[in-house]
Amino acid sequence: MKALIILAIFATVGGIFFQYSRNKDLKKLFIALLTFAVIVSLAVVGNLTRQIMPIYLAHIMLIIVAWGGLIVYLVRERYYWWIIFSPVVTVGLFLLLELLTGSGHEIG
Numbered sequence: 001m002k003a004l005i006i007l008a009i010f011a012t013v014g015g016i017f018f019q020y021s022r023n024k025d026l027k028k029l030f031i032a033l034l035t036f037a038v039i040v041s042l043a044v045v046g047n048l049t050r051q052i053m054p055i056y057l058a059h060i061m062l063i064i065v066a067w068g069g070l071i072v073y074l075v076r077e078r079y080y081w082w083i084i085f086s087p088v089v090t091v092g093l094f095l096l097l098e099l100l101t102g103s104g105h106e107i108g
Contacts, residue, residue, distance in 0.1 A: 012036060012070070019074050032074060035084055039066050042087040049094040059090035 016036065020029040046059040069083035 008067075009040070012067070015071075015074055028077070031079070032070065035070050035073065039063065039070060039084065039087075042066070042085075042091070045091055046087060049090060052094060052097065055090050055094050055097075059087055062087040062090060 013036070016029065016032045019032070020026075043063050046056070046063065049056045049059050066084045066087055069080050073079050073084075
């Protein structure tokens with residue numbers, strides 16, 4: 001599974017640079033690379049939601065959808081920001097639940 005994830009990362013970066021070599025559009029290259037960095041960062045930050053499995057699974061699904069949003073941007077040049085930044089919702093929900101209920105690790 002990890003090899004598949006690494007292969008998908010390399011394929012996405014390769015696709016971004018392939019699009020740049022065809023179009024020579026520097027703005028699209030920077031937007032795609034920045035969006036890719038945001039998606040990978042959200043995937044790493046999403047590991048904090050592992051304590052609550054339904055939120056974690058929703059986060060993983062939204063990361064996959066955001067990755068698809070990046071691919072749509074590369075192919076059709078339509079930037080759906082609300083799809084790409086949708087994993088922020090699960091991280092925010094997790095932090096809100098932690099604020100309301102606590103982590104359960106307090107010293108009694």
